[in-house]
Amino acid sequence: MAASTVTSEAPAYSEAQAIDSVRHPVARRIADVLRNRSSRPKIILIDDAENIEQAIASGIQLDSLYSTTRSIASGQSNPQHVSDDVPHHLLDDRVASELFGGQKHARAFALARAPRTPVLDDLRGTRGDLVVLDGVRLVGNIGAITRTACGLGAAGIILLDSGLRTTFDRRLIRASRGLVFSLPIVLTSRTECAQFLQHERISIATLSADAESPLRTIRSVTDRIAIVLGSERNGVSQGLNDLANHRYSIPMTPGVESLNVSVAAGIALYEHGAA
Numbered sequence: 304m305a306a307s308t309v310t311s312e313a314p315a316y317s318e319a320q321a322i323d324s325v326r327h328p329v330a331r332r333i334a335d336v337l338r339n340r341s342s343r344p345k346i347i348l349i350d351d352a353e354n355i356e357q358a359i360a361s362g363i364q365l366d367s368l369y370s371t372t373r374s375i376a377s378g379q380s381n382p383q384h385v386s387d388d389v390p391h392h393l394l395d396d397r398v399a400s401e402l403f404g405g406q407k408h409a410r411a412f413a414l415a416r417a418p419r420t421p422v423l424d425d426l427r428g429t430r431g432d433l434v435v436l437d438g439v440r441l442v443g444n445i446g447a448i449t450r451t452a453c454g455l456g457a458a459g460i461i462l463l464d465s466g467l468r469t470t471f472d473r474r475l476i477r478a479s480r481g482l483v484f485s486l487p488i489v490l491t492s493r494t495e496c497a498q499f500l501q502h503e504r505i506s507i508a509t510l511s512a513d514a515e516s517p518l519r520t521i522r523s524v525t526d527r528i529a530i531v532l533g534s535e536r537n538g539v540s541q542g543l544n545d546l547a548n549h550r551y552s553i554p555m556t557p558g559v560e561s562l563n564v565s566v567a568a569g570i571a572l573y574e575h576g577a578a
């Protein structure tokens with residue numbers, strides 16, 4: 304066993320010598336993954352034990368697993384269900400901090416083989432509503448909507464002008480609690496999205512706080528729909544609003560301007576699911 308490699312058995316942790324330089328080949332590889340700006344990364348980074356476990360449950364293959372000396376000192380447990388043949392390295396916490404620079408870093412993380420990037424075709428013939436996020440850029444909101452969409456049986460998410468290069472963005476993996484691997488999330492343009500929905504005859508339902516129809520009327524729509532939500536700043540784009548078959552608002556207490564987009568998404572999915 305290499306000095307920097309640990310096994311999942313507890314005693315080996317304390318005996319293992321942590322990687323203590325960013326120039327170590329293992330550390331360099333992590334740095335390469337963090338630097339990669341490709342829209343089709345081959346290797347991705349997954350933070351935190353629970354996200355790693357969720358990824359494994361979705362069939363993601365781990366390449367290697369990492370613990371930091373801080374995680375060992377705090378007695379943090381390892382992710383479950385990691386295959387014995389996945390190399391497990393121990394990193395000095397200072398090395399981890401240096402590698403991640405200003406970015407937040409987890410005490411345990413993994414490198415994994417990226418799954419195939421979802422495309423619009425993957426949403427063809429599926430069941431369940433689609434969630435279209437039109438210019439939503441806050442990764443925390445996209446992650447929360449991913450969790451809600453998974454929890455409420457949506458078939459997928461379409462991201463327009465999200466600012467993300469890849470669905471497997473490290474921040475999105477974390478914000479979705481690893482659920483990005485559980486349903487197709489497609490990055491595309493407004494034009495391609497509109498063409499896809501029209502071709503598939505999927506009705507478009509936009510949500511805006513000032514739309515005339517109250518959301519409860521969505522229950523009369525029995526087919527699956529694309530629920531379109533807008534950006535934190537600008538709302539749904541004019542182009543998609545013009546194409547909409549339905550425009551709904553969620554009635555609110557006077558004086559409240561709007562709901563958080565992830566809350567609105569959850570209410571709409573739930574309301575339509577009750578149809």
Ligand SMILES: C[S@@+](CC[C@H](N)C(=O)[O-])C[C@H]1O[C@@H](n2cnc3c(N)ncnc32)[C@H](O)[C@@H]1O
Pocket residue numbers: 509510511512513531532533534535536537538539551552553554555560561562563564565567
């Ligand atoms: C924070 S809001 C955006 C507010 C934006 N200034 C606007 O005018 O739409 C983000 C998105 O959440 C959805 N949303 C928020 N409150 C809503 C409500 N009461 N009814 C329907 N949709 C709502 C809309 O899709 C909206 O574009």
